[in-house]
Amino acid sequence: MSTPHSPAAHGGEEIEIAxxxxxxxxxxxxxxxxxxxxxxxxxxxxxxxxxxxxxLAPTALLVVILALAAIQAGLQLGLFxxxxxxxxxxxxxxxxxxxxxxxxxxVIFSIWIMTFKxxxx
Amino acid sequence: xxxxxxxAQQTQMPLEFRDSHETLGILxxxxxxxxDVVLFACLFAVYAVFHGRVAAGPTPLQIFHLGPVLTxxxxxxxxxxxxxxxxxxxxxxxxKALMAWLALTMLLGLAFVxxxxxxxxxxxxxxxxxxxxxxxxxFFTLVxxxxxxxxxxxxxxxxxxxxxxxxxxTQATARRVYTFSLYWHFLDIIWIFLFTVVxxxxxxx
Amino acid sequence: MSHLLxxxxxxxxxxxxxxGADASILLGGLGIVLLLTRLRRWGWLWRxxxxxxxxxxxxIMYLIFAMVGLFRGGLDAVMLRTQxxxxxxxxxGPEHYNEIFTTHGxxxxxxxxxxxxxALFNIAVPLMIGARDVAFPxxxxxxxxxxxxxxxxxxxxxxxxxxxxxxxxxxxxxTELRFNPGVGENYYLIALQISGxxxxxxxxxxxxxxxxxxxxxxxxxxxxxxxxxVLITSSLVIFAFPALTVALALTMLDRLFGTxxxxxxxxxxxxxxxxxxxxxxxxxxYILALPAFGIFSEVVATFSRKRLFGYPAxxxxxxxxxxxxxxxxxxxxxxxxxxxxxxxxxxxxxMLIAIPTGVKIFNWIFTMWGGRIRMTVAMLWQLxxxxxxxxxxxxxxxxxxxxxxxxxxxxxxLVAHFHxxxxxxxxxxxxxxxxxxxxxxxxxxxxxxxxxxxxxFFLIGFWVTFFxxxxxxxxxxxxxxxxxxxxxxxxxxxxxxxxGAYAMGIxxxxxxxxxxxxxxxxxxxxxxxxxxxxxxxxxxxxxxPEYNFAxxxxxxxxxxxxxxxxxxxxxxxxxxxxxxxxxxxxTPVPFLLGMSFFVAGIGAVFSWWxxxxxxxxxxxxxxxxxxxxxxxxxxxxxxxxxRTEAALGRLEG
Numbered sequence: 002m003s004t005p006h007s008p009a010a011h012g013g014e015e016i017e018i019a020x021x022x023x024x025x026x027x028x029x030x031x032x033x034x035x036x037x038x039x040x041x042x043x044x045x046x047x048x049x050x051x052x053x054x055x056x057l058a059p060t061a062l063l064v065v066i067l068a069l070a071a072i073q074a075g076l077q078l079g080l081f082x083x084x085x086x087x088x089x090x091x092x093x094x095x096x097x098x099x100x101x102x103x104x105x106x107x108v109i110f111s112i113w114i115m116t117f118k119x120x121x122x
Numbered sequence: 123x124x125x126x127x128x129x130a131q132q133t134q135m136p137l138e139f140r141d142s143h144e145t146l147g148i149l150x151x152x153x154x155x156x157x158d159v160v161l162f163a164c165l166f167a168v169y170a171v172f173h174g175r176v177a178a179g180p181t182p183l184q185i186f187h188l189g190p191v192l193t194x195x196x197x198x199x200x201x202x203x204x205x206x207x208x209x210x211x212x213x214x215x216x217x218k219a220l221m222a223w224l225a226l227t228m229l230l231g232l233a234f235v236x237x238x239x240x241x242x243x244x245x246x247x248x249x250x251x252x253x254x255x256x257x258x259x260x261f262f263t264l265v266x267x268x269x270x271x272x273x274x275x276x277x278x279x280x281x282x283x284x285x286x287x288x289x290x291x292t293q294a295t296a297r298r299v300y301t302f303s304l305y306w307h308f309l310d311i312i313w314i315f316l317f318t319v320v321x322x323x324x325x326x327x
Numbered sequence: 328m329s330h331l332l333x334x335x336x337x338x339x340x341x342x343x344x345x346x347g348a349d350a351s352i353l354l355g356g357l358g359i360v361l362l363l364t365r366l367r368r369w370g371w372l373w374r375x376x377x378x379x380x381x382x383x384x385x386x387i388m389y390l391i392f393a394m395v396g397l398f399r400g401g402l403d404a405v406m407l408r409t410q411x412x413x414x415x416x417x418x419x420g421p422e423h424y425n426e427i428f429t430t431h432g433x434x435x436x437x438x439x440x441x442x443x444x445x446a447l448f449n450i451a452v453p454l455m456i457g458a459r460d461v462a463f464p465x466x467x468x469x470x471x472x473x474x475x476x477x478x479x480x481x482x483x484x485x486x487x488x489x490x491x492x493x494x495x496x497x498x499x500x501x502t503e504l505r506f507n508p509g510v511g512e513n514y515y516l517i518a519l520q521i522s523g524x525x526x527x528x529x530x531x532x533x534x535x536x537x538x539x540x541x542x543x544x545x546x547x548x549x550x551x552x553x554x555x556x557v558l559i560t561s562s563l564v565i566f567a568f569p570a571l572t573v574a575l576a577l578t579m580l581d582r583l584f585g586t587x588x589x590x591x592x593x594x595x596x597x598x599x600x601x602x603x604x605x606x607x608x609x610x611x612x613y614i615l616a617l618p619a620f621g622i623f624s625e626v627v628a629t630f631s632r633k634r635l636f637g638y639p640a641x642x643x644x645x646x647x648x649x650x651x652x653x654x655x656x657x658x659x660x661x662x663x664x665x666x667x668x669x670x671x672x673x674x675x676x677x678m679l680i681a682i683p684t685g686v687k688i689f690n691w692i693f694t695m696w697g698g699r700i701r702m703t704v705a706m707l708w709q710l711x712x713x714x715x716x717x718x719x720x721x722x723x724x725x726x727x728x729x730x731x732x733x734x735x736x737x738x739x740x741l742v743a744h745f746h747x748x749x750x751x752x753x754x755x756x757x758x759x760x761x762x763x764x765x766x767x768x769x770x771x772x773x774x775x776x777x778x779x780x781x782x783x784f785f786l787i788g789f790w791v792t793f794f795x796x797x798x799x800x801x802x803x804x805x806x807x808x809x810x811x812x813x814x815x816x817x818x819x820x821x822x823x824x825x826x827g828a829y830a831m832g833i834x835x836x837x838x839x840x841x842x843x844x845x846x847x848x849x850x851x852x853x854x855x856x857x858x859x860x861x862x863x864x865x866x867x868x869x870x871x872p873e874y875n876f877a878x879x880x881x882x883x884x885x886x887x888x889x890x891x892x893x894x895x896x897x898x899x900x901x902x903x904x905x906x907x908x909x910x911x912x913x914t915p916v917p918f919l920l921g922m923s924f925f926v927a928g929i930g931a932v933f934s935w936w937x938x939x940x941x942x943x944x945x946x947x948x949x950x951x952x953x954x955x956x957x958x959x960x961x962x963x964x965x966x967x968x969x970r971t972e973a974a975l976g977r978l979e980g
Contacts, residue, residue, distance in 0.1 A: 017546055025135060031210045038203035045195055045317070049188065052322045059326045070318040074311045081206040081307045086136075088145035092538045093152030096562070100156035103566045103653055104163030111167035111602055114657055117665040146462045146535050153531045153565060161569035164603060168577065168588070175594030177587070252586050256594040259586035263577065277947075281954045298954075 021090035037080035044073045136213050138296040151301040155308050158271075162312055165264045166319060172256040173324070179254035182324030185245060185261075191321045194237050195313065198272075201230035202310040209303050217290045220299070221283055227306065228279040231272055238269045261320065268316055271309050278302055334933065337509060339422060339489045349486055378913040380464035381873060385471050386449030387768060389442040390761075392478055396439035397835065399482065403431035405832050408792070412825035414813045424809035425492040426485070426511070432495025436611070437519060438478050440749070441526065443757045444618045445474075448533055448557050450764055454864035454871060455551050457542025457880045457887075462535035464911040465959065466528050472921030473525030480928050481518035484511055488932065491515035494807065496604060497578065499589030499597035504582045513932040516579045521924045523572055530564030533557055542863070544882040548642070551862045551886075552635060555642055556621025559649045560614050566653070567610035574603035583934060598663055605656035613652040615749065617645060619756025620687060623709050626759050627691050629858050630706040631698025634886060637690040644683030651680045661732045670729045677727035684720055688713060703858070704778035708759035711786050712751060719747030722797065737807075740800025743793045750789055758782075758838075766857050770869040771849035777841035781834045788830030795820040795827075853976075855898065861889040866898035868975045874963060877972050878904045899979045900972060908963045920949045 016022050048066040051057070057065060078084045085091060139145055173182060208223035242262065252258040282302055285295055339345070363369055376384060406427050410419040419427065449467070453460055461467050484490045491511040493501035502512045537558045541550065550558075578600060580586040587593035589600045628635040635641065657665060657673035691713060700706065722744040726732050735741055765773050799820050804811065811817055856865040863880060864871075866888045878900045884890040891898075927942025929935070972978050 015543075015546070025139075027136075027213060031207055034203060034206040034210060037206065038199065041199050041202075041314075042196070045192075045199065045314070048318060048322060049192060052325050053188075055326075062326055063323055066318050066322050070314050073314050077202065077307050077311050077314075081202060081310075082304055083209075086139065088135075088139050088142060088148070089539060093149055093156070096153050096156045096534070096565075097159070099562065100159040100566060104159050104166075106653060107160065107163045107570070107606055108167045108170060110654075111599075111606075112170050114602055114665050114669055115171045115596070115599060117598075117663060117669070146539055149539060150463060150531050150535045153534055154527075157527055157531070157565040157569055160566050161572060164570050164573035164606070168573070168599060168603070171596070171599055172588070172594070175596070177592075177594035179593075254587070254593060256587050256596065259577075259580070259588050259595070263580065263586070263588075277951070278954075281951055285955065 016090045018090060021092065021094065023087040023089070023091050024085040026085075033080045037076050040076055041073050044069050044076075136296070136300075137291065137293055138300040141293045141297075144293055144297040147297055148301060148304075151304055155304060158308070162264075162267070162315075165260070165267055166315070169260040169264045169320065172260040173320075175256040177255035177257075179258050180249040182257070182261075182320075183327065185249060185258075186321050186324045187241075188321060188325065190237060190241055191317065194234055194241075195317050197230050197234045197237070198310055198313050201227045201234070202307050204230065205303050205306045209300065212291055212296060212299055215291060217286060220291065221286050224279055224283055224286070224299070228276055228283070231276045231279070231306075235269055235273055235276065238265070242266070265316060265320065268309065268312055271305075271312075275302070275306055275309060278305070334510070335487050337489045339426065339509075339511075340485060340487065342423065344423075345485055352486070374913070377918050378915045380460070380468045380911045380913060380917075382449045382453050382461050382464065382467060383768070383870060385467055386446045388471060388475070389446035389449060390768075392475060393439050393443035393446055394839075396434050396442065396478070398839075400431050400434040400439050401832060401835055403427045403434070405828055407431060408825040408828035410809060411811075411821050413822065414811055414818050416810065419809065421809050422492065425494075425807075426490035428807060429491050429494050429497075429515075430481075430485070433481065433491070433515060433519075435749075436495060436615075437522060438481065440615050440753055440757070441522075442474060442478075444560070444615065445470075445529055447618065447622065447757070447760045447764065448529070450768055451760075451864060452533060452536060452554060452557050453540075454767070454867060454875060455554050455862050456537060456540060456545060457863050457876060457882065458536065458540040459875050459879075459908065460911060461532050462540060463528075463532050465914055465917060465953075467532055468914070468917035469920055470525035470529040470532070472917045473528075473924055474522045476921040476925040477518040477522035477525075477928075480521065480925055480932075481514055484514040488514065496601075496608075498604075499578065499581070499600040500591065502578055502582065503590055503597075505590075510932050513579070513582065516575050516582070517928045517931050520572065520575050520579070521928055523568055523575070527565055527568045527572075530561040530568070533561040534565070537561070542880050542882050542887075545887070548639070549882060549885045549887070552624035552638065552641055553618070553621035553862075555645055556617045556624070559645045560617045563610045563614050563617070563649055563652065567607045567614065569607075570603050571607035571611075574600055574607065577603075579931075583931065598660070601660050601663070602656075605659040608659060609656040610649075610652045612748075613648055615753045616756075617648065619712075619753045619760075620645070622756045622760040622763070623691060623712060625862065626705045626709050626763050627694045628886070629763075629860050630701045630703055630709075631695045632701075632859070633694055633698040635690070636693035636696070637686075638885065640686055641690055644686045647683040648680060651676060651683070655680065658727055658732070661729050662736045674727050674729045674732075678724055681720060681724055688717060703762070704773070704775055704782055705759045705763040705858075707779065707782050708755045708762070711782070712755040712759070715751030715755065715789075716748060719744060719751050722747060735800060737805055738800035739796045739804045739806065742806050743796035743800060746793050746796075750793075758785075763858070764864075766852050767855075767864055767867075767869050767871075769846075769849075770851055771845065772852060772857055773845045774841050774848075777837060777844060781837040781841060783834075784837060785831050785834030788827045788832075788834055791827030791830060792824050793827070795824045799824070856888075861886040863888050866891065868898075868977065872971050872975070874908045874910055874968065877908075877968050877977070897979075899977050901979050902969050902972075905965050905968050905972070907965050908968060909960050910963060912959055912961045914959070916949055916953060920946060923949060 048069045051062060051066060056062065084094060087093065138148070176182075204223050205227040208220050208227060211219035211223055242265075249258075252262045279302060282295070282299055285298070289295055363372060376388065379385065406419060407424070410416050410424060449461070488510040491497070491514055493507060493512055493515075497512065497515055500506055502516075537550070537554055577586070577588045581588050581590060581595075587595045589595050589597045591597065624635055624641060655673055655677045657663075657669060658677045661670050661673070691709070722740070726735055726741065726744060762773055762778060799817055802816055802820075804815075804817050804821075811821075852869055855868040857869075858865070863882075866880065867875060880887065888898075923942050923945035925942070927939050927946065930937070930939025930942055969978065
């Protein structure tokens, strides 16, 4: 007797959109992890130094440290979270992208909407 | 267009991806994380709107001390690294090494939560409770929600260690350790933004 | 002791109307207990329903709760309309009126519409995509039991402690502890929080189910349109509900733990609550409407005997609506005065939604064009929907015009508009789906004749209720007033509106009668395909066996079952193709988890912290026990499946 079929015996292994094809990458030594760790420490300390030294004007400084944080988040996603690994199409990348889009929208629009001191009322 | 995964590729896939049914859990967990991104975004939005509304309470400048916060950050970044090494070991089938790195991750997480609790209790002792201002309310809620997530992760890691100790690395345990690692790295990303948006920008004047 | 009694039984729960409801709940509950004992059905209830993880049964349980919700919410509506029927009426006092409109709205959205759409998700989606269950059956049961216990918790409020009374939107500062000291709002906040957790889990569950568990060959563009609508709705759920979670949690922190988010004192800002609430609230409108659009797309194709017209455009407009729906939320509070730029942006984005919606309307009409239309009850609801929804949508565009909105805001014009789209869009769609899939759920048809009576009463009642409300809004009648004097020109219109509400009530009673009648006079539908359907669920016997598909189907075309029938294939399977099937096992954990959340919820509502903590400890214990669960499935041997299929007459040769 063959092994019992699970409810998802063959689901979702077909990849309809080539862009969403998964990718697995492994190395013999954890270079990626070590590089990710070092990079995140450097980026964190860098941001801290920029703020402590008041290198730029406040708004520019804010933009720069936010950009550094975004780079660091990308490193975590790519190097530690194996973003491209998946069984079947990488639907989680699509969903995550929408989620991040919605997240950024909520923060920016909320700030815009809630500074309602001017204009009509 | 339909591209079929190559059969040879299937056997090379890591253990946690070999059972089709188990992998549903990985996708499901990613989707949960995407949803959690939006939850944190709402709390960030609340903080962004309220951070200047300090009423009679302390200002961000008074309350934030970058020294301890930097230690917390390094603890969490390191734990993210050790967790990544844990997965690396898991893919080499080294149960003991995986358990050791996972235990280290958990301990670093515990140290982080411990420091955060100390920070909070000192803040409350010095400046009073979150009742004082919308700023304090949003600060404690945002950072506390992250801390709550980390605490839950510690509990999860402990349960995984018990299961690994009893069963070793199987398709089921490998899948669970993998989803745990996603959760842990995700919390690290959230912390990077907390560190930047809350603590660092609180020091920009 | 007397303090405790005063907290549990404030005057608002001791009014004659509430005591009468208490008595009928008590009698009804006793009746059910006696009946179950007498028929020795407790074991059956536990084994077959309470511990089940079968999506088909979970769907039916959602449906039962949705119907109870519709009854309670409808009764609230009838009471509201009775109070407003004549000027200076004294049927309901002001506080009482506040409570009733709050529970009416909350129940209709969270405890009627939401479970109703989840019922249809569960009943139809796995069968339509050729799967044996959802991706996470146990999580599905957890979602259900969190919802069910939240339902009970919310509906307990008028029996013990007092009802919430700040409107279904629960705006600060109406919910602020200083102004609203009872426990009523706590019920609202905590019950919705508990069911919200389950809702997000359902969203994740159906996304994974649809993305990963489709039958071989069913590519994205071959999925039935209802499945598309569930896919898009689920993605809306997982990105919209967190905002509600946060809005409710922060209000709860304000009320129970002394934070200062939405209080004017200490720098808080009530409007931030409104902002968060509608970040969730507008996508929520589409969470309810898109599944209804999906249902109509199936119904119209089936009963026109034609392929759906413009399938790619339908998919595209679903996606467009879902993306646009995230960017329109300020139109719920234009009058806050965020400024010309903000209001203009959100006014325009709101109007844009009319474009993809219009595309869908035309495609439904073109599907009927040249088709051989059968006027079943399901199809009648679809036909009634099109003009109703077009008018509701058009008044929505009127509301999106910002200067106009300053006039319409919070008037009966608005009340008429959102009932126009939520009843005319969502409820009509749900009724259509109910009649369409009822035979698939239970194996017999609902009476078409009685269904038509219910339809006409409800439809005419609907227009008689809500059209006068547009006029009342234009005449200046505002929302949520409980009384009005003579001489404003409102009296005749209000009376007509109330008569319409009664007609809708009669329509509902006929529907319930029809369900009972159809069950007692049921003729089993042995074909499994009473409508000559087009999608895979109709290839199965009704109701489908536990494992749904003895052999998983392979799909080559859109409208897969229709194509199979055209090629002369039947739904029968060959005995040698049948293998053992692994299915999830029943578990009491979801029910116990719901119960633990319920206990924790009671503790939080009354600030009895030991009870709340005990409940949460049970929750954690159950979750941790789940991490060590090993035997979550059972294997059905091939021989047993062959016997079952043979008994259903489904074996070839």
